[in-house]
Amino acid sequence: MIIANPVLLKEMRQRFRGIKAPLILFIYLMVLGGFILGYMYLIRDRLLSFDPSESMGIFAMLSVLQLILLAFVTPGLTASTISGERERQTLNVLLTTELKPAGIVISKMISSCAFTLLLLIAALPLYSVILIYGGISPTQLWGVFAFYLVTMFLFGAVGMACSTFFQRASISTITSYGIMAFLGAGTAFLAAFINDAARDDAVYPQPEVIPFSVQFLQDINPVLVLAHILGGGPAFGPEADWILPYWAVYALFYLGVGVLLLVWSGYRLNPLRKK
Amino acid sequence: MIEIKNLCKTFGKTEALKNLTLSISDGQVYGLIGPNGAGKTTAMSILATLLPADSGTALVNGLDVSAQPMQVRKIIGYMPDFFGVYDGLTTWEYLSFFASAYYIPENKHDRLINDLLELVNLQDKADSFVDNLSRGMKQRLALARCLVHDPQVLILDEPASGLDPRARAEVKEIIRQLKSMGKTVLISSHILPELAEICDQVGILENGRLVAGGSVAEIINGNQSTRVINVEVDQRLEEMLQFLSTCSGVVRVDRKGSGARLIFRGERRAQSALLKELIEQGYPVLQFAEQTGSLEDAFMAVTGEGKDK
Ligand SMILES: Nc1ncnc2c1ncn2[C@@H]1O[C@H](COP(=O)(O)OP(=O)(O)OP(=O)(O)O)[C@@H](O)[C@H]1O
Numbered sequence A: 001m002i003i004a005n006p007v008l009l010k011e012m013r014q015r016f017r018g019i020k021a022p023l024i025l026f027i028y029l030m031v032l033g034g035f036i037l038g039y040m041y042l043i044r045d046r047l048l049s050f051d052p053s054e055s056m057g058i059f060a061m062l063s064v065l066q067l068i069l070l071a072f073v074t075p076g077l078t079a080s081t082i083s084g085e086r087e088r089q090t091l092n093v094l095l096t097t098e099l100k101p102a103g104i105v106i107s108k109m110i111s112s113c114a115f116t117l118l119l120l121i122a123a124l125p126l127y128s129v130i131l132i133y134g135g136i137s138p139t140q141l142w143g144v145f146a147f148y149l150v151t152m153f154l155f156g157a158v159g160m161a162c163s164t165f166f167q168r169a170s171i172s173t174i175t176s177y178g179i180m181a182f183l184g185a186g187t188a189f190l191a192a193f194i195n196d197a198a199r200d201d202a203v204y205p206q207p208e209v210i211p212f213s214v215q216f217l218q219d220i221n222p223v224l225v226l227a228h229i230l231g232g233g234p235a236f237g238p239e240a241d242w243i244l245p246y247w248a249v250y251a252l253f254y255l256g257v258g259v260l261l262l263v264w265s266g267y268r269l270n271p272l273r274k275k
Numbered sequence B: 001m002i003e004i005k006n007l008c009k010t011f012g013k014t015e016a017l018k019n020l021t022l023s024i025s026d027g028q029v030y031g032l033i034g035p036n037g038a039g040k041t042t043a044m045s046i047l048a049t050l051l052p053a054d055s056g057t058a059l060v061n062g063l064d065v066s067a068q069p070m071q072v073r074k075i076i077g078y079m080p081d082f083f084g085v086y087d088g089l090t091t092w093e094y095l096s097f098f099a100s101a102y103y104i105p106e107n108k109h110d111r112l113i114n115d116l117l118e119l120v121n122l123q124d125k126a127d128s129f130v131d132n133l134s135r136g137m138k139q140r141l142a143l144a145r146c147l148v149h150d151p152q153v154l155i156l157d158e159p160a161s162g163l164d165p166r167a168r169a170e171v172k173e174i175i176r177q178l179k180s181m182g183k184t185v186l187i188s189s190h191i192l193p194e195l196a197e198i199c200d201q202v203g204i205l206e207n208g209r210l211v212a213g214g215s216v217a218e219i220i221n222g223n224q225s226t227r228v229i230n231v232e233v234d235q236r237l238e239e240m241l242q243f244l245s246t247c248s249g250v251v252r253v254d255r256k257g258s259g260a261r262l263i264f265r266g267e268r269r270a271q272s273a274l275l276k277e278l279i280e281q282g283y284p285v286l287q288f289a290e291q292t293g294s295l296e297d298a299f300m301a302v303t304g305e306g307k308d309k
C-alpha cells in the first residue's frame, strides 16, 4: 500500500475533483432509480398485495442492470489509465521516477475500483426499497454485493491489461468492452452451443451429465452466475457435483485471472523488460 | 559522470545509434547536437532507463542503466523532448506528486517546492492548474520537476525547443545555475549556437554516430580538420567555382553573394596551398578568409561532411 500511495493520492485528486465524478454518480443513480421506480409504477396494483415474488423480480432486474452498468463503468475507467498517460505523454516521466511499474498498476486499479465501489454503495439504498417489500433476505443481498466486488475486480483488471497493452486509450477501451461482451454473452452462447453439440454426439446421453467445458463456461458467465445467486438454478444441466460450488469456481476464476492480468500489466509496463 | 560505450540501437531497419561512445565528467555541461533523426532522443532515452539498448553499455555514476535501472533513476533527472502534464492538478500538487514518487517525506514538500518554484521563477503560479500554464511555464515546471529529488545528473532533451527568445534565455539561465550547483548536465539541441554559451563540451551526432566532439572553441575553429572558407573574387566567379570543386581537400562549394563558401578539409598548410593555386591560376582574389565564430557553419560543415560519404 505504501508503494502505491503517491499515484493513488494523485488519481483520487484528479478523479474526485471537478464535475465529472458527481455527474457520473448522478447519472448512474438516475438510471437505476428511474428504472426501479418506473417498473414499480407499472406493477403498482400488484405491489399493494405484497407478493414477495414481485419484489424478487424487481431485485433481479436491478441486479442485472447494475451488472451491465458495472461492465461499462469499470473497464471504462481502467482502460484509459495507462494508455491515457501514454497518449498525454506523461507516462515516460512517471516511469523514470522511483515508482515501480507494479505499484503504478496497483494504485491505478485501486483508484478506479474505489470509484466503482462508491457507485455500488450509493446504489444500496435502492435495494432497501425492495427489502421493505420482503421476499429477499439480507443474506441474498450481501451475496449479490460480494458478487459485484469479485466481478468488478476482473472487469477492472481486464481494462488495466488492455490499457498497458494498447497505445491508444480508444482502442484499449473498445477491446476491453469486447472482452466484457465475450464474458457476458459469448461464454453463454458457447456453452449452449457445446451443450447442444454434445447432446447430438450422444457422448453424454443422460441429461444429468453435462460436458466439463459447458459446466465451466456457465460458471464463469457473470449473468448466469448472478441468476444462480438470485435463485434461478444452473442454466445448463442439474446442480453440478463438482469439487467446488459454482460461486467458488466463479470467485476463484475471477480473482485468479484478475491477479494474473495485473501481474502481467506490471510486467508490460516495465520499459526495460526482456523481449 | 556519464560513460557511454559502443552503444547500438536499431528500430527495424533504422540504425538509430551506431557504436556511440562518449564520456562526460562530473560537473560538466555536455551538449549533444545533431539534425532531426540523428539519434539524440534515442541516446537520452537509453540513459533515462526508458529504452533497452541492443548492445554496448551506458553507465551513470558507474551504475549500468540496464542492470540497475532503479538506482540510476534515483540519481538522474530526465526531461523528455515532448511531454504533457496532468490536468486537474495545481503546480504545487504536481511537484508534490513527483516528490512523493521519489519517496520524499510529506513534511519536506513545502520548503522543497518553494525553492524549486523560485529557481524556475514560477512562485506566483503555485496554485494555478498545470494544464493552464503557458508552454514556456510548462517547460520550466518540467525543469523543476526533474530536480525534486536533487539528482546529480540531468538529462534534458531539447529543453528550449518551441520557446520564444526570452523564455529560451530563461531556460539557459536555469541551466547555468544548475551548473553552478555542480550538476552534470547532458542537453540536446539541433541548434548549435543555443548550446555554445552554456556547454563545456559539445558532441555532434549524425546518423547515430558522433562525428565531432570537443570543447565549443575546438568545434568552431581550432584543431578541427574541417573548416569553412570564404573566397571573394573580382570576376570569373563561375569559372572559379568550377575550378574549386576540382581541388583536393574541398568538400563542398556554394555560391555566397559575390564569392564562394567552401567547406575545406585538410591541414592549414593545404589551405595556403589552395590559395596559392588560385592565384597562380590568375583569379583576382579579393578575400580568402577562414570563417571563425559561426557555429551554424561549423555545424553545416561537419554534418554536411557526414552526408557526402
Ligand atoms: N520508437 C521508434 N520506432 C522506430 N523508429 C524510431 C523510434 N524512435 C526513433 N526512431 C528512429 O531512430 C532515429 C533516431 O531518432 P531520434 O528520435 O533519436 O532522433 P533525434 O536526434 O532525437 O531527432 P529530433 O531532433 O527530431 O528529435 C530516427 O531515424 C527515427 O526514425
Ligand SMILES: [Mg+2]
Pocket (backbone or CB within 6 Å): B040, B041, B042, B081, B157
Ligand atoms: Mg529528439
